[in-house]
Amino acid sequence: MPKIRPEDLDKISEEIRRTTLLREGAGRAKVIVHMSTCGIAAGARTIMKALMEEIEREQVKDVLLTTSSCAGLCSREPMVTVEVQDEPPVKYIDLTPEKAKRIFTQHVLSGEIVKEYALGLGSERLL
């Protein structure tokens, strides 16, 4: 087991603060990459990687990047659902890493939905 260095403690502390904020609903947004078999086959891993790179590049601390299973639209994968606090979720379809990066910058960080990539607003559970 590697030793913990003093600089590691700052990282651990920051990660705990960030995840606590998100658990308590104080985070800015949640980004869900649909990573079922169909999503992975269509390239969901490249979408996840692109989003992780954006979070790292922008030094974002209040966005939760997570995964879920199939959203029921295999033919429109890769898909991502963006849930910005106090807004209805938005599902994005037929993504590429470039599209995912644009969604991250425009919707997650700036609050403006990227309409040309969006399937619809709201949760399928409400329909």
Ligand code: FES
């Ligand atoms: S696995 Fe994607 S719709 Fe069933």
